[in-house]
Every structure is written in C-alpha cells, then in structure tokens.
C-alpha cells in the first residue's frame with residue numbers, strides 16, 4: 001500500500017508536479033512522503049513522516065530542482081514506519097547512486113538481504129532493489145532488468161540513476177503502474193488519478209515484467225520477463241484500495257464498485273427501508289445496491305474525513321467511544337430497517353461497532369452486505385491485511401461472523417460476482433486472500449518488522 005510517481009520533464013518544475021502527483025496518491029499511504037530529483041545526474045531527496053502536505057512546503061519544493069523526479073507515499077508492509085524506511089530511498093553503491101520508490105512486497109527479500117548484507121541501511125525490502133542496481137557494473141538498463149529478474153513477489157518501482165528515470169513492474173503486475181504524457185514528457189504513476197491531476201494524458205498501463213527507461217534519447221521499453229499467466233493484478237485494488245476515479249487495466253474503479261453493489265443486491269436481497277454505505281469505500285457499492293433493489297440510498301452515517309493515524313489519542317474513557325471519532329449516524333435511521341454496505345470485512349471489529357451504533361440510534365434491523373467475498377488468508381504482496389488468526393472469516397462460518405458482529409443478517413458477494421464486476425478475467429487477477437491460491441511461492445511466515453533486528 002504505497003503510491004509511486006515519476007516524471008522526466010526538462011524545463012518544468014518536476015518537484016512540484018511530483019508533489020501534486022503524490023497528493024492524488026495520498027490514499028495509498030499516509031505514513032511518510034518523499035520526493036527525489038535528478039539535476040544533471042546529481043540526486044537530491046527529501047522525505048519525512050506525515051502526509052504530503054505536512055512534509056512539503058514552498059520552501060522545500062523550491063530547493064528540489066532538476067529535470068527528473070520521483071515521489072512516494074508510504075504505508076508500511078515490510079519494515080517499521082520510521083523515518084529510515086521513508087522513500088524515495090537513496091542508496092549509494094559501488095557503481096552508482098540510486099533513488100528508488102517501491103510499491104509492493106517482495107517474497108524473496110530475506111534471501112536477497114542475506115546476499116547483500118552490510119550494504120543495506122534500512123529495514124524495508126525496497127532497499128534490496130536499489131542495492132542490486134547500484135552494485136551492477138553494466139549500464140542502467142541491463143542493471144535494472146537484471147534486478148527485476150531476481151525479484152519475487154510484488155514490485156511496482158520508480159527510480160532515478162545515471163541521469164535517467166526508470167520504472168518497472170514485476171512479472172505478475174500485482175500493483176498497478178501506468179505511463180502517461182504531459183505534452184511530450186513521460187510521467188509514470190501508480191494510478192491514473194495522478195496523471196489526471198497533473199494534466200498528463202494516459203498512454204497505457206506498464207505491462208507486468210516490463211521495464212521503461214526515459215532519458216535524453218526518449219522513452220524506451222524492454223519486456224524483461226514474460227507476463228506470468230496473463231498477470232495477477234490485485235483484486236483488492238478494485239474493491240478497496242484504488243481511488244474510484246482511477247482506471248485499472250482500462251476499467252474505471254467506481255463503475256466496477258457500482259456493479260459489485262448491483263450484483264450483491266441480486267445475490268443477497270434484503271427487505272429494508274434504507275441502504276447506507278460505510279463511507280467512503282462502501283459508497284459506490286451501496287449506490288449499486290440501492291439502484292438494483294429500488295431501496296432508497298441514504299448517507300445515514302456521517303464520516304469525519306480528517307481522522308488520521310497520527311491523531312492525538314483520546315483519554316481512556318473517551319477511547320471507548322472509539323468508532324464515534326470516525327462515524328456518527330443521522331437521526332433518520334431510527335425505527336428503520338437498514339442495509340449497510342461495506343467493501344470488505346477483515347477483523348470485524350469496526351463492523352461490529354457500527355452495527356451496535358446503528359441499533360443504539362434506534363435502527364429496527366441492520367442487514368450487513370459486503371461487496372467482496374470473505375477475506376480468509378494474508379497478503380504477501382503489499383496489502384497490510386492481518387494475520388489469519390485475526391481474520392474473522394478464517395475458520396468461521398457466515399453465521400458465526402453474523403453473530404459476532406451482531407447484525408440482523410449478513411451476506412457477502414460471491415467470488416464470481418466480484419470477478420464479473422471487474423470486467424477482467426479470473427486469469428488476470430490475484431484473488432489469493434479470498435481463495436488461498438497464491439500465484440507465487442510464499443514465505444512460511446511473514447512479519448512486516450522481520451528485518452528490524454538486522455537493521
């Protein structure tokens with residue numbers, strides 16, 4: 001769960017453009033943000049903990065000059081959320097210095113770290129990618145291609161080295177990465193919404209296994225690895241992570257989520273007075289559910305959009321109100337039979353609190369409808385879900401989960417329904433946290449802090 005951005009645009013303010021690109025990608029990571037620029041081959045970077053708007057101001061942006069830039073917003077999936085692991089990281093190797101931003105999680109990071117040993121300074125898996133490129137004495141294109149060949153797991157990467165911008169995607173393409181143009185200048189980004197914000201036209205998705213290099217000679221592409229079995233774009237991006245206005249593999253996410261809600265209403269109807277989303281990610285599916293069922297849509301739950309991980313923690317007494325920091329129901333729910341629509345249930349604790357809150361507000365019935373199938377297995381490719389023990393649906397029946405969250409009824413969208421809503425074939429998507437069928441080998445155990453001791 002990170003956002004990456006890159007641009008080559010001599011004569012433009014590349015740091016400012018990266019800032020706006022990151023601003024559009026803020027939903028992919030709120031722990032840290034950073035921008036690195038290349039000015040005639042010389043790399044400068046600035047990164048810090050916090051949101052994009054907290055890390056950068058006019059003064060800091062004006063200090064970042066160059067013709068190339070990359071940016072990163074981070075949500076940690078390997079390594080702690082400390083400053084050391086903020087990106088873009090800058091790695092000084094024996095052959096070159098590399099600035100790099102990575103979205104995804106490597107599944108062979110342990111082996112690569114052991115091989116690279118003392119040359120690493122951070123505790124994330126991303127530095128191994130930079131280190132592989134920085135110690136390779138061939139040209140950048142060969143060095144980056146060779147690094148890509150050695151990675152297992154998920155890697156959508158942007159980087160700067162030798163006065164060039166490079167970007168690549170692992171052979172499965174777990175995380176999105178798109179190429180656009182601002183005039184003639186190439187722009188790469190995790191999601192198309194970042195291209196839209198900076199005024200760049202979408203050109204195409206970077207293919208799984210493809211390396212793109214931009215330098216003074218233009219943009220060139222090398223298909224380094226065969227696209228593994230048609231690719232494995234993360235289905236979670238469709239129903240949860242990506243911004244609704246983004247197009248994933250050419251499919252607008254909002255439309256896909258509305259279709260999920262429509263299909264959910266067909267598969268699991270309910271007799272009710274109002275359909276409410278759990279905002280914001282449940283909203284498009286609730287619109288779809290309302291349209292297909294004819295049950296009126298209501299905002300019902302008002303969300304405080306300014307709650308952030310770094311907020312001041314309430315005192316113990318207040319903390320028990322927990323969920324009210326985020327949501328408050330409207331009076332119109334009193335006496336009504338409600339359908340509440342969410343995009344997913346992982347641990348179940350938030351859903352349970354919301355159901356209780358709605359009953360406390362006088363709801364007569366609360367029917368929970370979920371626009372994805374039960375999440376039953378961890379993600380090794382860059383989404384910080386939870387361990388299997390923490391997942392409420394792993395090992396529990398739908399009726400067990402219904403009882404645990406206190407709902408009047410509970411139903412999930414079928415896997416077929418979800419798949420059909422994305423308009424993508426099953427062979428093009430990773431669905432492993434829903435099916436336990438992983439498209440690659442996965443480690444026996446994984447903890448995001450597993451490299452802290454060596455770091």
Ligand code: SF4
Nearest residue numbers: 234235379430432433
């Ligand atoms: S395991 Fe789940 S969350 Fe992870 S990449 Fe696959 S579909 Fe996405």
